[in-house]
Amino acid sequence: MNRTDMWRRIEAHPKAWDMIVVGGGATGVGVAIDAAARGYDVLLLEQSDFGKGTSSRSTKLAHGGVRYLEQGNIGLVMDALKERGLLLQNAPHLVHDLAFVVPNYDWWEAPFYGLGLKLYQLLAGKYGFGTSRILSREETLQYLPTLKTEGLRGGAVYYDGQFDDARLLIHMVATAFEQGATLLNYAEVTGLTKDAKGFVDGVEARDVETGNEFRAAAKVVVNATGAFTDLVRLKAEPAAESMIVPSQGIHLVFDASFLQGNSAIMVPHTNDGRVLFAIPWHGHTLVGTTDTPVAAVTLEPAATEKEIDFVLATAGQYLTKTPTRKDVLSVFAGVRPLVRAADAASTAALSRDHVIQIDRSGLVTVCGGKWTTYRHMAEDCVDQAAALAQLPDRPCPTHHFAIHGSHGFAKEEDAKELGSLDVYGSDVHEIRKLIATDARLSEPLHTALPYLKAEVIWAARGEMARTVEDVLARRTRALFLNARVAVEMAPAVAELMASELGWDTAHRAKKLDAFLRVASNYVLSS
Ligand SMILES: Cc1cc2nc3c(=O)[nH]c(=O)nc-3n(C[C@H](O)[C@H](O)[C@H](O)COP(=O)(O)OP(=O)(O)OC[C@H]3O[C@@H](n4cnc5c(N)ncnc54)[C@H](O)[C@@H]3O)c2cc1C
Secondary structure (H helix, E strand, O other): OOHHHHHHHHHOOOOOEEEEEEOOOHHHHHHHHHHHHOOOOEEEEOOOOOOOOHHHOOOOEEOOOHHHHHOOOHHHHHHHHHHHHHHHHHOOOOEEEEEEEEEEOOOOHHHHHHHHHHHHHHHOHHHOOOOOEEEOHHHHHHHOOOEOOOOOOEEEEEEEEEEOHHHHHHHHHHHHHHOOOEEEOOEEEEEEEEOOOOOEEEEEEEEOOOOOEEEEEEEEEEEOOHHHHHHHHHHHOOOOOOOEEEEEEEEEEEEHHHOOOOEEEEEOOOOOOOOEEEEEEOOEEEEEOOOEEOOOOOOOOOOOHHHHHHHHHHHHHHEOOOOOHHHOOEEEEEEEEEEOOOOOOOHHHOEOOEEEEEOOOOOEEEEEOOHHHHHHHHHHHHHHHHHHOOOOOOOOOOOOOOOOOOOOOOOHHHHHHHHHHHHHHHHHHHHHHHHHHOHHHHOEOOOOOOOEHHHHHHHHHHOOOOOHHHHHHHHOOHHHHOHHHHHHHHHHHHHHHHHHHOOOHHHHHHHHHHHHHHHOOOOOOO
16 A cells, blocks of 8 residues: 555546545544445545544454443444454454453452353353353452452453554555555545535545645545544534534553553443453553543543543552552543433443434434444445445445455464564565565664564555654554653654655654654653
């Protein structure tokens, strides 16, 4: 994939696209895969990098949502559990199962959570991940050696999926491309065009790299802009009522010593009734999340001091090694696009399910849901959009549909040998080819993280990375794992990108500065 070729495809496109998708997160790219795989002619435009929005800032769980079970939302949980199973089948190189332990400190918790989690397991049916069961105190500590023992009675274990969100997204972009879709990052949709009857028939957009404005016509336009949904709807109908209530979640990242072993902690009820996870991820410990309503949405949301204190304090209640501010290697925030429900007083009461809305202007909006259910959201959305645009009726083919990278990928023992390159699946061969032509590309970028110089070249050459941030935040996960280390890696990344993409010195300095500004948002001062 390369941006120049994508541009050529757009310029050479003589007629209206069957479908234009606005937004390059999990939802939009999912729609592009589905529509292209049905044989429709699709253009996707993303204002920043693919995954710059919420889709790179999640807890990285392919899950049914244990919490929604407690709220009695069985249908929602069953659907998500099925999608979790399909995701494992379709992207086995990126999704794996993980044991989650709910620690018990009160006598009633073991039977209560034990029963609930058994139901969770049964609801997955043939898409099950592992057997839930009640654990003794000793067994709990075998799963979680760094769990506080004071007052600990035991626990309950259940299984969910874990994945690398930005990496999966990039492989989904590649999948959509292989199916014939054209996908352009750094292309902001600034307006929607309408026909004589007032129906949306295309977009006005701006190439963020050059500032050039362009128009593209389409039989139907899909708005998949997550937390930005209402802003795009207002472009079609200035009086449109808002349908999104943005709610922010944050994560703190620590080194692996805080959570030794391969299991996660799930706290179903924090002191103020929220859910908290502590999860092993890429050799680090990821702790989050909160659920705080926010007034405005931005591409780079910042964690509040209150949220940081809350996560630190709650993690400290469970971990033997109490985490402090100086232990935080990275902090990141993301905004949930929750769908507004009448009279919803708190974000927990808002719909976590997805919604397809067709406005009077014919703009199709798909929002809500979660990462895990992106495929189902896309299926419903394309069904509706195709019917509206009177596209030829074609069934959804994505239930059993390999995501890029999953063909002939290395399994278990082989994957161990690949180390951190295992997330590339079959693309690992491309990285090896680069190293074979230039042995210096096998050098690591930093001693603290496993990323190689070859990954930077591959990101720029084959994965449409355009900035230092694209490489350090989403093609690799350096910024999310250790922000200070990512800052130290940045000059070498800028130099490699400059040689690959032909940047001059001034452009390289500009890209480096831009990254350093963004990275400061991920560094926590002590
Ligand atoms: C803290 C947190 C943790 C979460 N954890 C999980 C989890 O563990 N598992 C799970 O299943 N779900 C999880 N979710 C939910 C999941 O991450 C989101 O539902 C999902 O990522 C939303 O994807 P999206 O594509 O709708 O939105 P986004 O990823 O935000 O994508 C929307 C895109 O639209 C682009 N855009 C906006 N305006 C324009 C425009 N005018 N022109 C062009 N492009 C535009 C944006 O730049 C953005 O990239 C979590 C959410 C949060 C906030």
